[in-house]
Amino acid sequence: MGATPVVNATGSVTFLGGSTPNGEVKAAMDAADSAFIQLAHLEQVAGDRIAEMLGVPAAYVTSGAGSALTLATAAFMAGTDEAKIEQLPNTDGMPNEILIQKRQRYWYDRCLEFAGATLVDIGDENGTTADDLRAAISERTAAVHWVAYEQQPVDPSILTLEETLEIAHAAGKPVMVDGAGQIFPLENFGKYIKMGADFQCIAAKYMGAPHSTGFALGTKEVIEAISHHSFVGYETNRIRGIGRPQKIDRQEIMGVVASVQRWLTLNHEDRLAEFESKSQEILTRLQGIPGVTAWLNPNIMGHMPYGVFLTLDKDVTGMDIDGLVQRLKDGDPSIWTRRALDGADRLDIHVFGLVDGESELVGTAMAKILKG
Numbered sequence: 001m002g003a004t005p006v007v008n009a010t011g012s013v014t015f016l017g018g019s020t021p022n023g024e025v026k027a028a029m030d031a032a033d034s035a036f037i038q039l040a041h042l043e044q045v046a047g048d049r050i051a052e053m054l055g056v057p058a059a060y061v062t063s064g065a066g067s068a069l070t071l072a073t074a075a076f077m078a079g080t081d082e083a084k085i086e087q088l089p090n091t092d093g094m095p096n097e098i099l100i101q102k103r104q105r106y107w108y109d110r111c112l113e114f115a116g117a118t119l120v121d122i123g124d125e126n127g128t129t130a131d132d133l134r135a136a137i138s139e140r141t142a143a144v145h146w147v148a149y150e151q152q153p154v155d156p157s158i159l160t161l162e163e164t165l166e167i168a169h170a171a172g173k174p175v176m177v178d179g180a181g182q183i184f185p186l187e188n189f190g191k192y193i194k195m196g197a198d199f200q201c202i203a204a205k206y207m208g209a210p211h212s213t214g215f216a217l218g219t220k221e222v223i224e225a226i227s228h229h230s231f232v233g234y235e236t237n238r239i240r241g242i243g244r245p246q247k248i249d250r251q252e253i254m255g256v257v258a259s260v261q262r263w264l265t266l267n268h269e270d271r272l273a274e275f276e277s278k279s280q281e282i283l284t285r286l287q288g289i290p291g292v293t294a295w296l297n298p299n300i301m302g303h304m305p306y307g308v309f310l311t312l313d314k315d316v317t318g319m320d321i322d323g324l325v326q327r328l329k330d331g332d333p334s335i336w337t338r339r340a341l342d343g344a345d346r347l348d349i350h351v352f353g354l355v356d357g358e359s360e361l362v363g364t365a366m367a368k369i370l371k372g
Contacts, residue, residue, distance in 0.1 A: 005333070008353030019212055024259075024262045025259050040227075057223075059218075063212050063248045065203040065214035067246040068215060071216065072199045074243070096118055097140045100146075101122045133163075143175065160224060294310045325346060
């Protein structure tokens with residue numbers, strides 16, 4: 001068709017496709033092609049199976065973690081009240097504020113606004129105190145949002161999840177957690193619900209499910225409300241909720257169940273060893289190049305372990321990070337990388353999306369450019 005494939009050294013990112021379903025997931029999806037089924041029933045049994053595997057009260061398959069955030073926000077505002085469900089995104093007459101710590105604002109908090117909610121910052125750029133949260137809670141509060149990202153050191157200036165849960169629940173307000181990538185170590189998978197959170201989202205693409213899938217974990221009441229707002233609620237219960245455009249089919253639902261089952265039984269020592277090996281294949285090709293400092297990312301938590309970090313001395317290499325990113329993208333094949341998302345003047349290379357042979361290709365291409 002004329003579309004040109006690229007080498008993905010950026011990781012599991014939506015703009016490059018996000019994931020490649022593995023064989024077990026593909027087999028489950030192919031099997032789902034063999035029959036039609038009432039999707040409300042399939043959602044129920046699939047959610048029950050996922051909840052059972054993770055040891056949480058309930059689960060619901062969605063069209064990505066972002067969809068789960070939007071549906072949960074709608075659920076916290078309108079519950080299962082059909083009139084209110086159909087009223088959204090108009091939130092008149094219902095609690096519509098989602099509280100979020102100022103230092104936890106992030107790219108995907110926009111998903112919390114799609115159903116009509118208003119984000120209210122707690123604290124400021126310097127941090128949040130318990131008194132800040134207590135003062136922010138009112139009758140307009142629908143929920144308190146907390147962002148989990150355990151790949152980075154704990155921010156001492158924010159309220160912990162434990163503190164957030166204690167204060168919010170004492171005021172009768174639910175807590176929702178974005179833990180989209182918190183799937184490893186396995187004890188982190190679903191742990192926020194076990195800690196007492198009312199909702200948590202997961203991005204299933206990180207486990208080899210289709211890119212367009214995720215799921216919600218939560219209390220039975222929250223998951224029941226999410227189902228009312230979803231495409232299933234729209235088509236089966238005839239409730240005209242905001243979740244109708246976010247539909248998924250039986251193949252994706254079964255793919256998610258298969259991906260969770262596979263992830264929980266996978267030999268993660270072998271998985272980590274493979275990621276580390278691919279990272280070293282890149283790193284060894286960058287060592288000793290003047291003006292280049294490259295090192296192994298030691299992180300093994302979450303969904304994208306290891307990888308390579310790189311900084312440049314522009315006076316020596318003649319280029320900066322942005323220049324290197326563009327040179328790699330303009331090459332043949334086109335190699336996609338990006339600068340560090342934390343604002344550092346650094347290139348972060350992730351091997352999550354590299355197939356066999358591509359780690360050597362990436363390392364060789366980078367070395368050729370940097371050596372001039």
